[in-house]
Amino acid sequence: MNRKLLLIFLIVVCLIIPNYSYAETTAKPLKIAFIRDGFVWIKINNKEEKITKAKGVYTNQPEWSFDGNYLMYQKEIPTGPTASYPTRSEIWIYNMKTKKEQRIISDGENPKWSPTKNIFAFLDSGVLNVSDFKNFYNIALGVDDYNWIPNGKGFIASSAAALNPDGWTNPVLYKITLPNDLKNISSATNTVKQFFVVPKTLTKGNTSIPSINASTFQFSPDQKWISFIVNPTASWSMDSDMLCIISSDGKVFEVQDEIILHLDNPKWAQTKNILGYIAGGGRLVFGYKNKKMNITEMPAFTSTNLTPPHYAELGFTWCDDTSIVVSRVKESEWSNDEKKRPKPSLNVINLSTHKQLKITNPPTGKGDYNPVYSKTTNKITWTRKGELDVVGNVWIANLDGSKPEILLKNVSSYSIFER
Structure with a gap:
């Protein structure tokens, strides 16, 4: 009888342990923020919670801080008939520990968390600012788009081309450094260094576009390469844009491929210098065609469809x-x-x-x-x-x-x- 009981016990243990081990290695809880019915929600440990009190228009997906302790979201606010723009964008922060939300900026756009600290950058009428939730600091002027350098110590940024009587100027790329203490910022120009002047016209194959804006900066895993998108004028950019790659020292620049906006942004692989992107010009109303998944391996610039x-x-x-x-x-x-x-x-x-x-x-x-x-x-x-x-x-x-x-x-x- 004892042998039978022991055998039954061993069989039960063998059946239970594999299932338990699998659950331990795969069932990690997700921490998600999302927009539903005009409110911001979070879902943690399979429990949903509405974290905003008033219904609103939230223009972009919520963004987590680097450590997950804060959540940032933008709320669209009507400005009235006399304003230059019909809406403005408020930037709000939600503290996961205190469970309180706070409006940080009453009018700002394109906010991005620092990759290393609980501070964020944003644009306001071309001025690049950094906020520590209590104050904000002017970092640079005339900025069209930007992104943090992965170590959090500065930015890569662009200025847009301007239309002068003799034609368009060039978009220009800049590198901007941040002091360890934001209070030490004394000028919005002292820490700015010109990095690269984008040619006025970019060509790939039989397609050429005028260079007006440079945006969507992404660093390769080893930070030796930067991908970005050059756009022509607004309506033209619906049909044709150029994906470019530049070395971090500015010595190598390549027009990689023609792409369009509003599909998906180029993305680097997790640890290798391989850039993925959807190649091909022409807006979708011209047909679901000529949109190919390409990868380019650096530094060889070798592309594969x-x-x-x-x-x-x-x-x-x-x-x-x-x-x-x-x-x-x-x-x-x-x-x-x-x-x-x-x-x-x-x-x-x-x-x-x-x-x-x-x-x-x-x-x-x-x-x-x-x-x-x-x-x-x-x-x-x-x-x-x-x-x-x-x-x-x-x-x-x-x-x-x-x-x-x-x-x-x-x-x-x-x-x-x-x-």
Whole structure:
């Protein structure tokens, strides 16, 4: 009898331990901020909580501070009929520990957290500022776009081309340093150094554009390369923009490829100097075509197209240095009937084996958009919705598409804090 009981006990233990170990290695809790029904919400340990009191228009997804202790969001406020612009953008901060929100800036745009401290930068009428929640400091003037240097000690920034009687000037790139103590800033020009003058015209193949703006700066993992996008005039930029790469010392500059805005921004791999982007000009109303998933390896500037014939890409995310998930449709002409337009599904691309696998099958009338890799869980998230829908459901699944489930319902945007 004792031997039988011992055998039963060992069998039960063997059955339980593998399941327990799997749960420990995969079931890490997510920390998510999202917008729903005009309010900012958070979801932690599978519990949802509304953190804003008043309903509003939140123009961008919430952004986590580097340590996850604060959340930043922008609230659109009507300005009235006499104002130069119909709305202004307030910048708010939510303290995760005190559970209190605070309006920091009454009118600012393009806020970005420091990658190393609980301070953030923002633009106000071309002035680059940094705020420590109590005060803000003027850093530089005439800034069109910017990004933090990864060590948090400064910025790369651009000025836009200006139209003079004799034609357009050039966009110019600058490097800006920050003192350790923001109170030591005495001038908005002393810490600014010109870095690179963008040529007035950029050409790739048979396509040329005038250089008006330089934006969307991203550093390679080793910080030796910087990718950015050069735009022509506003309406023109809907059809053609140029992805550029420059070395961090400014000695090497390359017009890499033609792209368009409003699909997905170029992104570097996690640890290798490989830049991913969706190549191809022409707005989508000209057809779902000529949108290819490309990767470029630095410093060789070697490019590879990953999209098979007769398909087009709408978005992508890196999962690691050797795998990418794309939001993909079959090539198609444009239709004024939204029901006849192709709806995307997700596909995973293995760069080592060159194998590609379709991993989602959205129902009729829905598409799988904006894939986002979550390092915390080693899973993929995405938004499933109709093409014209403002809100959708956020799904999560394993990287091969297995075990899909709804993570958030009726969400317009979301942001995952990655530890």
